Amino acid sequence: MQFKNLIILSAAVSAETVQLSTMSSKEDVNGKGISSLHEGAGINYAFLSSGSDTLDYDESTKFLSVSYDTYSEYFTIDSGFVGVSVSPAPVEVTFDKDNNLLVDGSSEGFYGCKNTNDPYDNSESSYELMYYSGNSTAPDGCLPLTVVKVSGAGNKTDTGTKTTTSTGTETTSSTVSCTETKCQPQTTAYLTTFTGGAEKFGSAGILALGAGAFAALL
Known part of the structure; x- marks a missing residue:
């Protein structure tokens, strides 16, 4: 036979490798890197820091993610908390010509906040990346910022x-x-x-x- x-x-097809930073008129939250800190099982909240996590961006799905051996964590927003987690559902994001990160077509809504009552109290000493839009209002003391794609390894x-x-x-x-x-x-x-x-x-x-x-x- x-x-x-x-x-x-x-x-x-390969994902674009990106890192994120902040841009703001407020000096305390301007030019900061964005990295995630462990805050529970499968939960990593985003904080402003001196360095940035490396993420994969899939233009076809519009998802930002980090992949491990047996699972992936995605860029998420849950009750104002921005994270890279296994839940809830991933948020679709895009980037404009200036590399600003957009949610629902807008770069507005991101803030650096302290004392957010996060599970591990990391926000007592560091600014946490939060998102408020629509009918939700940022608490007093939160500083507005824009999330920007600053670098990556390309395709x-x-x-x-x-x-x-x-x-x-x-x-x-x-x-x-x-x-x-x-x-x-x-x-x-x-x-x-x-x-x-x-x-x-x-x-x-x-x-x-x-x-x-x-x-x-x-």
């Missing part, structure tokens, strides 16, 4: 492919797409045809084989 393997590789992606094809019952193929910070399998679709396959498996069997090979890579 002779196998012929056709491999279709989708275009590799560099390296792709390598190793494919082994044999005549028989097994074929192995793997494709890996890597950014500067992580690697992940690239989407690969298999279409397998073979002489005599219709007689043994029928047309439905051939489709099932193709679907199984594709699912094995997911």
